Amino acid sequence: MSILVDETTRVVVAGITGWQARAHTGFMRKYGTNVVAGVVPGRAGEDCDGVPVFDSFAAALHDHPADAAVLFVPAAAAAESAIEAAGAGVGMILVCAEGVPQHDVARMIAHARRAGVRLVGPNSQGVISPGRAKMGGTGGDLPVTNLLFRRGPVGVLSRSGGMGSETCWLLTREGIGQSTYVSVGGDAMVGAPFSELMPLFQADPETKCVVLFGEPGSNAEEDAARMMNDGDFTKPVVAFIAGMVNESAPQGVSFGHAAAIIERGEGSPARKKALLKEAGAVVVEDMREIPDAVRDALGAGFSRP
């Protein structure tokens, strides 16, 4: 099993005719993703590399029932596209755009919540269940995807798309595969923070251990720690938190993503690490330690495939 996406997930791609979206749609399909339709206003009736294009989500879903939508639309158009998708009845929406205005982010999250739709992103690189299917840009074409990811027992959640892939690569090159990797998005506000996805990993029998890549700002890691303390997440957790350098930077300095803004003492990497450790997570200081920590967590029952 896996979470969010597998080979049975029927996917609609918004903005499919853009050059980047078109390329990624091709990579997704090669990897095994079932892309059933595209949505581009004004382009209804076109065929994009064999995928039928519709004007709206409503029209696309009328002809092609779908489970999930991936949005490759620009930041300025992301909110309206996400809100439309939420209203059209898909169960999950992945928003890839970086730089979505924060008021739009809040609006799309609120709409998704009302419609009971899971929203991943914005500013997400994608979701991949190795060996099954993927949504979004993560991995790119087959050679890189297969270099970075392999199927296995580790769930990976990352606030950084690039570092999430790097985390998977560190595991993969030591023979440790992943059940699903989710780039949750680098913004302060995201539709599905760690605490919304960890219950899915808890329920997934294939996932034996979860790796978190955290960053300064927001309370994603704090909520994850609380979930572990409350007994709502009981599988082993290995965590790495970037941004210790921010602890010594002058107030108001922020390196990295928009989320990485330490405000009023909350959201600091040191605090996140301390809380996760208290909750029983193994917190590593050097990412190269992740594979060993995961191997320890998986225990004797895990051997290299």
Next chain:
Amino acid sequence: MPRVFEDRAKALLRDAGVAVPRGRSVSTPEEAAEAARAIGGPVMVKALVPAGKRGKAGAILAAETPGEAEDAARKLLGRTVHHFPVKRLLVEERVSITQEWYLSIAFDSASRGPLVMFSTEGGVEVEALLEENPDALKRLEVDILEGLSEERCIPFLRATGVQGEALYRAAMALEACYALFRRTEARLLEVNPLVLTDTTEVIAAACVLDLDADALFRHPELEELLDEDSGGGWRPPTPAEARVAEIDASVPPYNTARFTEIEGGEIALMWSGGGGGLYLLDTMARLGGAPATAFDITPGPLEEKYFEITKEILRMPNVRGVLAGSNITSFSRVQLKVRAIARAVEETGVDLAEFPFIVRFAGAGGEEAREIAAGCPDLQYLGDEVTLEEAAERIIAQVEAVKRGESWMSAGGVQ
């Protein structure tokens, strides 16, 4: 986050229906005296800088007469407050204070929507407020799809302890502030203090308005309110930062590069992707390296922008070596960035035999990138055979070797 200076933010508040002190912004002592005369009575003279804690820094002075206002202006103009030069002042009427409240509206990453915070014990820094009496700070989560009506403002404010006629006026002010927060697509609107006067007026005596750089394209009228010191940094941009910002604003795709100069550093870091950039800074700190730049750029086909910025970095006098690269990329055609580096090295004439320059790129376009790097003498190309940490270890060792007068090749260089 672009910060709107206080005088301009107050004009926006006034237009939104929130009372503000009568005031005028000036840039000479003579204008300050004239403004004080026009206002009449005692005034406050405030340095207009995009930084908080101005009171403690002595950047807000009281004046009883136009003459005192002129003296105060003379003291403040040209001073530096929290790293920012004081170029303009706000001269405004001194309001009679019965109570001082704290009000802010910002996004909350927990509820993932707007969050109002209010305390009847305002007038001090929010940090002090949280430390001394955290229970006095009340929170109101707002459903962005419903907005914030008077009907919600009144019970919320009543629960904070606001009473009587003041309650109604405070609710009007809160409702108007929320409307301004939404209309300007702000990241933060903070009014501290929101003053209750002896005539039961509610006046925004000081405020901070931080905008969303990603939403400014929809608000050209707000963009006009910003100037070169409103970038949202903790200090004005250094010359190198200003040049990189100019490149970022003029070479598409715009607003994709983040660049900070680090004082006393010697190894320039050029990274793609925010998380990776952050991790590399951590790694350098852990390994004892001295980064000269924190630079990250959105992964993507950005050859011209990367070329221009690489040249700026190579021209920084304190930089003794460079580590450039990214995570293993899925799609970003790393050969474009390596070509940009090779072109920048050639154009600036930097001799890489004396100046270690490591690139660690792998993924889409990696093979072509390796070939381009091979054509640039002494440029060291590392792919997925090394981790980010190993690349960082190498550049630190190589810069140390160069500083000892040795060749970097003695310190594990690859060619």
